[in-house]
Amino acid sequence: AQSVTQPDIHITVSEGASLELRCNYSYGATPYLFWYVQSPGQGLQLLLKYFSGDTLVQGIKGFEAEFKRSQSSFNLRKPSVHWSDAAEYFCAVGAVQAGTALIFGKGTTLSVSS
Amino acid sequence: GAVVSQHPSRVICKSGTSVKIECRSLDFQATTMFWYRQFPKQSLMLMATSNEGSKATYEQGVEKDKFLINHASLTLSTLTVTSAHPEDSSFYICSARAAPAGGSTEAFFGQGTRLTVV
Numbered sequence: 001a002q003s004v005t006q007p008d009i010h011i012t013v014s015e016g017a018s019l020e021l022r023c024n025y026s027y028g029a030t031p032y033l034f035w036y037v038q039s040p041g042q043g044l045q046l047l048l049k050y051f052s053g054d055t056l057v058q059g060i061k062g063f064e065a066e067f068k069r070s071q072s073s074f075n076l077r078k079p080s081v082h083w084s085d086a087a088e089y090f091c092a093v094g095a096v097q098a099g100t101a102l103i104f105g106k107g108t109t110l111s112v113s114s
Numbered sequence: 115g116a117v118v119s120q121h122p123s124r125v126i127c128k129s130g131t132s133v134k135i136e137c138r139s140l141d142f143q144a145t146t147m148f149w150y151r152q153f154p155k156q157s158l159m160l161m162a163t164s165n166e167g168s169k170a171t172y173e174q175g176v177e178k179d180k181f182l183i184n185h186a187s188l189t190l191s192t193l194t195v196t197s198a199h200p201e202d203s204s205f206y207i208c209s210a211r212a213a214p215a216g217g218s219t220e221a222f223f224g225q226g227t228r229l230t231v232v
Binding site for chain 1: 148150156212
């Protein structure tokens with residue numbers, strides 16, 4: 001079955017501390033992986049994506065993610081969290097073909113403490 | 115990048131009435147669009163895949179007579195919630211995938227529609 005697992009429902013990080021959000025996937029074909037961020041009541045903003053090439057992907061807002069095929073993981077990281085990073089983060093997987101929908105994880109809520 | 119516009123962003127309707135949500139791809143043609151539903155503090159659940167010129171494909175458990183999808187052109191898909199009830203209150207998001215020049219396909223999302231049925 002195709003699925004995305006985000007094991008952490010809620011994470012609290014101190015401002016300035018590092019962050020890692022976990023994502024594991026199960027997908028029958030070559031996966032196309034995404035991380036999105038959503039602020040309350042808002043749509044989704046793409047942070048970064050991976051299909052092929054360098055397994056360490058740089059995104060916007062200082063985020064990066066590393067694809068590890070052997071672990072079926074695509075964890076999101078940021079070296080120093082800012083209070084404005086508090087939001088909901090979703091990992092998603094899909095096929096390359098434009099006619100296929102993305103499958104989302106349940107999301108991780110990030111809180112930032114001062 | 116490609117833009118998907120969704121309208122309205124917020125709607126309040128009375129129980130028993132119908133509500134139409136529009137999703138437009140502004141600068142690209144989308145033969146396929148996707149409709150998701152998001153409950154508070156939960157993930158996006160795929161409701162249906164909308165195909166231009168043909169019937170939509172609904173996910174298991176989604177009532178096709180309740181959620182009518184029309185994809186009449188390559189740039190417009192609509193979701194109509196018929197005879198809405200309070201349990202239909204939710205955040206609905208549309209999406210389309212496109213390949214920016216020189217790149218692989220990405221997924222672009224509308225801003226979402228907050229539906230409240232009173």
